[in-house]
Amino acid sequence: MLRQIPTDKLRPGMYVDLSSVNWIDHPFLRSGILIEDDSSLSEIRAAGWDNVTIDTEKGADLVDDERIVASVICAPKSVAIVSPDSSTAPTAFHDELVTAHGIHARASEIIRQVMADARTGQLSDFNDVSSLADEMILSITRNSSALVSLTSLKTRDDYTFMHCVSVGIFMIGLGRQLGLTGQDLQLLGTAGLLHDVGKAEVPLEVLNKPGALTMDESVLMRAHPTLGYAALVRAGYSVESVLHVVLHHHEKLTGEGYPSGLASDEIPLFTRIASVADVYDAVTSNRVYHSAMPPTAALRMIRKRAGLDFDSTVAQALIKVVGIYPIGSMVRLSSSLLAVVSELNHHNTAKPIVLAFYSIQKEAYIKPERIDLAGSDVVIESDEDPLEWGLDVRRFWHL
Ligand SMILES: [Fe+2]
Known part of the structure; x- marks a missing residue:
């Protein structure tokens, strides 16, 4: 279960789910982090969030009393469906x-x-x-x-x-x-x-x-x-x-x-x-x-x-x-960067929101950069097969 809790309730053993956090809002190139010790706890706290989401199937949960006050964002299946x-x-x-x-x-x-x-x-x-x-x-x-x-x-x-x-x-x-x-x-x-x-x-x-x-x-x-x-x-x-x-x-x-x-x-x-x-x-x-x-x-x-x-x-x-370029697709941009499609633009499916993560010229990863192609001169030149580049794109989007 995903549970939103105040950051000060985090403790080692919990798994912080980052899958719904926009990449530009956090420095971790991961979909989630298992808090193994105090140093990884400090790392998370340094991000400055008031609340975080923990995954209780991958790590420890709050104790009972704390659970009552935490807001549950993933209701159990027995909860009635909203009309x-x-x-x-x-x-x-x-x-x-x-x-x-x-x-x-x-x-x-x-x-x-x-x-x-x-x-x-x-x-x-x-x-x-x-x-x-x-x-x-x-x-x-x-x-x-x-x-x-x-x-x-x-x-x-x-x-x-x-x-x-x-x-x-x-x-x-x-x-x-x-x-x-x-x-x-x-x-x-x-x-x-x-x-x-x-x-x-x-x-x-x-x-x-x-x-x-x-x-x-x-x-x-x-x-x-x-x-x-x-x-x-x-x-x-x-x-x-x-x-x-x-x-x-x-x-x-x-x-x-x-x-x-x-x-x-x-x-x-x-x-x-x-x-x-x-x-x-x-x-x-x-x-x-x-x-x-x-x-x-x-x-x-x-x-x-x-x-x-x-x-x-x-x-x-x-x-x-x-979309023409489905979410998760790897594309080559006119700016000589490789990017992964992270969000569709339904008004113009050729111009999705992408996360650029690799410089073709430098042959190296770069700090991920979110680009809304609808508001940019940069265009998609081609779709690319990550396997042919030897790249795993899944860690560069919200998975
Ligand atoms: Fe089948």
């Missing part, structure tokens, strides 16, 4: 990011539990998933980028369920771009969150196998849509459009997908949306058997296959959801 009427006012990216982190963390817990229940045949209650979809819609309505920017927060180990969370987020974003509202967005979010529930029944050694799958393993892997559909039906789930996504999200417009080889008009909009969201998130994620494709390369690949594997309108909407 949409009072919680859809637009928020700034960095303000929404705090809430989005809380939603993302709860999403991780909820989907992990859904997968565990599916594995043991105990799937029965979908209220948490439905409430989670509501929270995600509210966040994306308040600010369309904050929750989307967290979709790359996953590791090779938690990929299976965090991928479901990401696909839910992308499906809601795509639905909004396509003009869908209300119950449609709810169903899209729920469908994304549940789309790979069948993977709960695929052995981990197959899901996480680094090399090529044998024929039998491949058959098992490709059974996950059918397994997921069957598990949901067994659990009494009956929403047709969601079940269709679960069963058919690997179909292609060309008819070359699975499990049924559905083609073009046989694939309804929700399932077309799921297909684009699923593939974009899968290829931009690090897996045991491949490194993440840069987001810009993934967009190019999807655009190239638009009208073939993917619905063209949905593929176009994806660019609007994630």
Whole structure:
């Protein structure tokens, strides 16, 4: 849980979360700091913040009495969802990011539990998933980028369920771009969150196998849509459009997908949306058997296959959801600096806010500099693959 506490309550053993702090506001090139001793405590205090956010899953928490007075910024999942009427006012990216982190963390817990229940045949209650979809819609309505920017927060180990969370987020974003509202967005979010529930029944050694799958393993892997559909039906789930996504999200417009080889008009909009969201998130994620494709390369690949594997309108909407240069992309600036995209500019997607961190001329890291390209003569010359430069860009943005 993320908890905001007064800085003077910090003590060794706590983990300070810096993920929602703007890079220009602090000197640490990290997303968080474990306070190991008094010297790291002094280092944090020297930053001059009145309050800080601690992550109680990564470090020590306050003692009980202190907890009562600290403001909890990440409510437990049992807390009632605020009504949409009072919680859809637009928020700034960095303000929404705090809430989005809380939603993302709860999403991780909820989907992990859904997968565990599916594995043991105990799937029965979908209220948490439905409430989670509501929270995600509210966040994306308040600010369309904050929750989307967290979709790359996953590791090779938690990929299976965090991928479901990401696909839910992308499906809601795509639905909004396509003009869908209300119950449609709810169903899209729920469908994304549940789309790979069948993977709960695929052995981990197959899901996480680094090399090529044998024929039998491949058959098992490709059974996950059918397994997921069957598990949901067994659990009494009956929403047709969601079940269709679960069963058919690997179909292609060309008819070359699975499990049924559905083609073009046989694939309804929700399932077309799921297909684009699923593939974009899968290829931009690090897996045991491949490194993440840069987001810009993934967009190019999807655009190239638009009208073939993917619905063209949905593929176009994806660019609007994630931007021409999605958050986390590494770009080369006309000022001979490498930068990472840290915030989108929805009025001009070619001019996002970036964090410049590397001088090409000096071949050296520089002190990170935030540049709003919309108010600058500097332009993006190209998108770059961090792997080709041997750079890890994730530490230079809010991850
Ligand atoms: Fe899948």
